Amino acid sequence: MARLGSWIESHPEGIYVRPADAWIDPSQPKPRALITHGHSDHARGGHGSVLATTETLAIMECRYGPQPGGQAIAYDATIRVGAVDVRFVPAGHVLGSAQIVLEHKGEKIVVSGDYKRRPDPTCACFVPVPCDVFITEATFGLPVFRHPETGSEIDRLLHRLHSDPTRCVLVGAYALGKAQRIITELRARGHDAPIYFHGAIERLNQLYESFGVDLGELRFAGGATKQEMAGHIVIAPPGALNDRWSRRLPDPVTAMASGWMRIRQRARQRNVELPLIISDHADWDELTDTIRELKPTEVWITHGREEALKHWCMTHQIKACELNLVGYEDEDE
Ligand SMILES: [Zn+2]
Ligand SMILES: [Zn+2]
Numbered sequence: 001m002a003r004l005g006s007w008i009e010s011h012p013e014g015i016y017v018r019p020a021d022a023w024i025d026p027s028q029p030k031p032r033a034l035i036t037h038g039h040s041d042h043a044r045g046g047h048g049s050v051l052a053t054t055e056t057l058a059i060m061e062c063r064y065g066p067q068p069g070g071q072a073i074a075y076d077a078t079i080r081v082g083a084v085d086v087r088f089v090p091a092g093h094v095l096g097s098a099q100i101v102l103e104h105k106g107e108k109i110v111v112s113g114d115y116k117r118r119p120d121p122t123c124a125c126f127v128p129v130p131c132d133v134f135i136t137e138a139t140f141g142l143p144v145f146r147h148p149e150t151g152s153e154i155d156r157l158l159h160r161l162h163s164d165p166t167r168c169v170l171v172g173a174y175a176l177g178k179a180q181r182i183i184t185e186l187r188a189r190g191h192d193a194p195i196y197f198h199g200a201i202e203r204l205n206q207l208y209e210s211f212g213v214d215l216g217e218l219r220f221a222g223g224a225t226k227q228e229m230a231g232h233i234v235i236a237p238p239g240a241l242n243d244r245w246s247r248r249l250p251d252p253v254t255a256m257a258s259g260w261m262r263i264r265q266r267a268r269q270r271n272v273e274l275p276l277i278i279s280d281h282a283d284w285d286e287l288t289d290t291i292r293e294l295k296p297t298e299v300w301i302t303h304g305r306e307e308a309l310k311h312w313c314m315t316h317q318i319k320a321c322e323l324n325l326v327g328y329e330d331e332d333e
Helices: 054-064 150-163 178-188 199-210 244-248 264-269 284-294 306-315
Strands: 008-011 014-017 022-024 032-034 049-052 070-072 078-081 084-090 098-104 107-111 133-138 169-172 195-197 218-220 233-236 253-257 274-276 298-304 319-322
Touching (some): 054 199, 133 284, 133 306, 150 169, 150 178, 150 274, 178 195, 178 233, 199 218, 199 233, 306 319
Parallel strands (some): 022 032, 032 049, 049 070, 107 133, 133 298, 169 233, 169 253, 195 218, 253 274, 298 319
Antiparallel strands (some): 008 014, 078 084, 084 098, 098 107
């Protein structure tokens, strides 16, 4: 009997699905690409044809301009690509994010893309699909990574904000996904005040709203005075935290929302005063619980700390190996 998943090839620049002649999230331009989600390390420009969800295509258009080779696929619809049945199901990572389910010759392989299991008001929840091979991300694949409840992190942010109305809290959050999630989580915690934003996240905010995600009252920080922003939250991409731009703000408390904030040194490197452990990736428990739930025969592990998860799989009698793909950077997740 052939090795399980022998029709899938792992190359440094991505996963190649041979009987579909298609690449998943390739880091180089390819004639045919299947794209799991809009983060720039997964969705690059320049492919011949692109199969992705409507939302992901819209994000790619927002970033790279018109996508003439783009074909939208709805969640749960099945499309035949070459000799492979391809289905996109929600991954719970960011708006439009998908796992890609591949079926060929009676074998089912699920490529998770980036995913998380906890609820996120800005996107559809992860849907578990039992399979023969689960190709999982492992960004936070170490037992030390256990993300706290999102609500308690948001409460810490609000507590800090209310403790000094002369200052603002500047939250560094990745422009696609994290920024909009922080805003909606704040709204869910009853924070109705206007939230100021850095110009670099404006178009993605608008894109989220065009897909029905209500962000409440937002104001452009560039058009506001220090006095107006005192006592308010300002959201900016992580790169803006320590640059000249932040000087326009009223004595900002610097916060950052990322799974990496679990590591003190990462917070210190960015001069973050208020680290918020809010991640769009599965933590250790989510990774292992998901594998338990899907019961795959094999697990293939990508971008992250593969060793620990591989070991965990072995001790649970699941065959596991690592795929050495390059170019996935989840630094700013
Ligand atoms: Zn991502
Ligand atoms: Zn990723």
